[in-house]
Amino acid sequence: xxxxxxxxxxxxxxxxxxxxxxxxxxxxxxxxxxxxxxxxxxxxxxxxxxxxxxxxxxxxxxxxxxxxxxxxxxxxxxxxxxxxxxxxxxxxxxxxxxxxxxxxxxxxxxxxxxxxxxxxxxxxxxxxxxxxxxxxxxx
Numbered sequence: 001x002x003x004x005x006x007x008x009x010x011x012x013x014x015x016x017x018x019x020x021x022x023x024x025x026x027x028x029x030x031x032x033x034x035x036x037x038x039x040x041x042x043x044x045x046x047x048x049x050x051x052x053x054x055x056x057x058x059x060x061x062x063x064x065x066x067x068x069x070x071x072x073x074x075x076x077x078x079x080x081x082x083x084x085x086x087x088x089x090x091x092x093x094x095x096x097x098x099x100x101x102x103x104x105x106x107x108x109x110x111x112x113x114x115x116x117x118x119x120x121x122x123x124x125x126x127x128x129x130x131x132x133x134x135x136x137x138x139x
Contacts, residue, residue: 001089003099004106005113012110014092014099014117015041017055020084024128025121030114038062056081096120 001014015037017027027044031037038060042050050071057063059074075081093099098107098116107113 001092001099003113005110006106006108012113013037016085016088017041017045017049018085018088019049019053022128022132023084023088024125025088028117028121030117033060033062035062035065038066042066058082091124092120 001016002011003014004011011032012030013033015027015029015031016025018024019026026046026049027041029037029040029044031040045053053071055063055067055072056075056079057067057072058076063072063074073081077083077086096116098113107116
């Protein structure tokens with residue numbers, strides 16, 4: 001997902017990794033669509049995910065250069081394997097005005113942009129965890 005910082009001439013990409021079962025955001029990187037940012041995304045994943053998870057991505061070459069072949073499957077949107085991350089992108093755009101494509105509110109500084117995104121990620125994960133936690137009711 002992309003947005004911009006300062007002006008539309010400065011696009012910034014948000015790279016996310018989610019757990020398909022729990023919908024928790026387990027990895028994030030912010031930067032251009034290149035190998036270095038793909039590398040940041042890979043190393044933002046917890047070690048357990050890097051060893052067992054399969055990453056479904058689009059056909060961007062940066063993914064293939066960073067993700068191990070056993071852990072990477074490039075798929076198109078019609079496969080349905082990317083539907084959860086596409087839904088999350090829509091949720092981000094609805095709830096974080098800085099990420100709307102034609103926004104009146106945008107970040108002027110990269111630090112503010114990153115801070116707003118991290119704030120939303122932490123809030124989103126906390127809401128998911130609250131939903132996943134078993135509730136106890138007394139009769």
